[in-house]
Amino acid sequence: MGLLETIQSGRQARPRRALVYGVQGVGKSSFAASSAKPIFIQTEDGLANIECDRLPLAKSTKEVLDAITALYGEEHDYRTVVVDSLDWLERMIWDDVCGEFGVKYLEKADGGYGKGYSYALPRWRTFLDGLDALREQRGMAVILIAHARAEKFQTPECTAHDRFAPRLHKLASALTQEWADEILFATYGAVSDPARVKTETPERVMRTSEGPTHVAKNRLGMPAELPLEWAAYDYYAQQAHPTTSSSSKGAEAHG
Numbered sequence: 001m002g003l004l005e006t007i008q009s010g011r012q013a014r015p016r017r018a019l020v021y022g023v024q025g026v027g028k029s030s031f032a033a034s035s036a037k038p039i040f041i042q043t044e045d046g047l048a049n050i051e052c053d054r055l056p057l058a059k060s061t062k063e064v065l066d067a068i069t070a071l072y073g074e075e076h077d078y079r080t081v082v083v084d085s086l087d088w089l090e091r092m093i094w095d096d097v098c099g100e101f102g103v104k105y106l107e108k109a110d111g112g113y114g115k116g117y118s119y120a121l122p123r124w125r126t127f128l129d130g131l132d133a134l135r136e137q138r139g140m141a142v143i144l145i146a147h148a149r150a151e152k153f154q155t156p157e158c159t160a161h162d163r164f165a166p167r168l169h170k171l172a173s174a175l176t177q178e179w180a181d182e183i184l185f186a187t188y189g190a191v192s193d194p195a196r197v198k199t200e201t202p203e204r205v206m207r208t209s210e211g212p213t214h215v216a217k218n219r220l221g222m223p224a225e226l227p228l229e230w231a232a233y234d235y236y237a238q239q240a241h242p243t244t245s246s247s248s249k250g251a252e253a254h255g
């Protein structure tokens, strides 16, 4: 077959890769738990009160990769893999690199001057490649969860301000952000009515598009803000790719 015969056109419906980040308690894990047949790879405690299937708490990078390998090779009908959270995975990756160089802090690894952060990047790639394999071979969607931090953002006009971003080192953060199809910032909607401010819990929302206050992106034509509900994400995924069977109903099991 000639190369030109292999050209594909049109949009491809493939399982989504979402990075969801936000402050503690906003509802990130709950959001992921309501996705299609999720299985959690947990690196932090915090799922005790959430109804979901989860692998035992992973305490090392190897345990995380072993979990991915098991989901790749073993029989199951999970359709979404959730990694909760990347913050703790990052610590484990740093521990590995520090162990390799026999240093206490990553800043001192690989000759120092922060080179350890670049040195750690291939480990992130191995992790993301493993998730891609689950997606390609097992048809699983991926949800990565991270906490939020404020970072300095330099605008082209040379002013700088703080904005929210995933709480990861900038190199790992950039790699993961580029890999993800969607970056969703989970936060609370503003309650503008003063009479309601004190009495009502603000709505939990996700910001889906980049703004001056936060990092976000989507490839699904979503409105800038949506309720923090899986059904909302799934709706737009379905609109963009009608055959993406990412709702828990009526979908065939892959694998």
Ligand SMILES: Nc1ncnc2c1ncn2[C@@H]1O[C@H](COP(=O)(O)OP(=O)(O)O)[C@@H](O)[C@H]1O
Pocket: 022, 023, 024, 025, 026, 027, 028, 029, 030, 031, 046, 049, 050, 204, 228
């Ligand atoms: N959409 C929601 N509406 C109301 N309560 C929620 C919602 N999402 C989560 N919660 C509650 O908020 C708490 C924290 O949720 P969780 O998903 O563990 O947050 P996170 O993972 O962001 O720390 C839990 O008690 C959960 O039941």
Ligand SMILES: [Mg+2]
Pocket: 028, 029, 030, 046, 047, 084
């Ligand atoms: Mg959580």
